[in-house]
Amino acid sequence: MDAGLLEQMLLGALLGLSVYLPLRCGQLSLATPGFFAIGGTVAALLSTRVPALAGSGSTYPITSVLLEMALAALLTGVLALGLGRVVLRLRGIYLAIATIALVEILRVVTLNLEFTGGALGIFGIPQPFDSAAGYAAFTLALLALICWLCDRLEKNRPGRAMAAIRDDELAAASQGINTADTKLLAFVLSALVAGITGVVAAHFLNSWNAKLGNFDASITTLAFVVFGGSRTWLGPVFGGLLLTALPELLRPVGDLRLIVFGAVILVGPLFFPKGVITPELFKSFKRRIRGTPTAAAQGVKP
Template identity: 45%
Template sequence: MSGFFENYGFLIVTIVQQALLGLSIYFPLMAGQLSLASIGFYSLGGYVAAVMGTHPALAPLREALGFWMFPLEWLGALVLSVILGIAVGYPALRLRGIYLALATVAFVQVVNVAVLNMPIAGGAVGIFGIPQAFESRLDYIWFFGPLFLLALFLVWRIGNMGRGLAFFAVREDELAAGAMGVAVTGNKVTAFVLGCALAGVTGAMSAPFLNTWNARQGTFDASVTCLAYVLIGGSRSIWGPLCGAALLVSLPELLRPLKDSRMILNGIVLVAACVYLPQGIMGGLAALRARLSGRGGAA
């Protein structure tokens, strides 16, 4: 059993890490906003942690704080993400649907180019030799795990209080929500910024986890993959992002024995999942449960 965790520890933690990115898209989706900005904040958060963890000027601070440097990095990423999230959110959230998604894609690309041109970010090589919090990759679950639980709790809590009703009202009908006195823009920006903050902190935790950080972390492909976690997992369930990430992250590893053709099969499974589980894994499970209980009742 120890061999299993030795081999798949990294993979397990990666699933939780990616599920966090999925959740960061889930927040704005709760208010009906499709944002693909997460990966940009993830990238920036990673850079914050990477710079704070390696910059020579901060060496005394690191020595003084020891392990507490990591929470400080998260805080740095959080503050930056919230400020930038508000700055981007207010103008961008006037857009709807696909237009908002495209504006956030544009934002991520501009961030990428800007980062590549910032000397402090280390150019194309990026930043490496980032101080490690733990020896084993599996131990990083102590970073991502609590954050994931916290994010889940937030989603659940929001869903069960006034704020959640406001989010859902905005999702279902902006005009009507506005007419009923719901602060449409405020709620949209709040949902958006929550997602940005979560992605930023996830990035800050990921830089030590990967030991290196570079501009390739924030690609367009990664943005779409995060969206895929939510959709494949099931966009109406809070467990959806985790299920989606679990499937999509582990799939290439499960297919390893196929060698050269594994990525072809990976694509086939992706298409099949879309076709046969149009409500996502959680939606499929719910339908299955309904059918089973329906049958049970009839018998």
């Protein structure tokens, strides 16, 4: 088993969740790679420029990684809080455009700043784990934690408020939901997830540069959610895992692999317009388990 691929898949799943969180509120934000890049840059800078974090052992201490995560979360959280107030006044495609602008601004700033290494980026990032398996275990724990939080979010009050805004913002507001704050919460949570993921990715990739958080990444991460489904947290996780793994798994196909990959992305939304994983899928699954096979088999809706 190649733990390196598993790690990339898990990072994909985390980024999928980051795009999914604002979508829970019906907000199409493409800012995820921007916050991802902030997290990665914070980790790259701290781990290569601050000797105090390096520790005395042969590997980079995990506590330092956690500290970088805390700092990245703080930075992305504050930025998302300030920015979200402004950009979340926009809706739909206008919000998408504004968040693309954010990603571009961050990319150009990174390219032009001396201390982020310009286009070459920062390399020689120290390793907290000896092998990819260590990264995979760490990221798995992180993913499980965030999945649990997302699962909670589907059931608690702010989460239900988000779902209400997604279904009808005006109706939600008339029910006394503070739509501005709820949307902001989802945006900030999304930024936190992306920022923390960036920290892990920077260590895992050994080097960091502005290309890793560009517009292409916005589209790729959006594809995770569109493909997997945006109604439950399982959708983006599934989409992230599968779509990250697919180009690698298709290697035996040879030169055609990217064409096949593109076809899969195209066919997914065509046959599963709501994404592969939907709440209905769970319901039919549950029915089948509970022993009403006839109803499910005949496709009778209760």
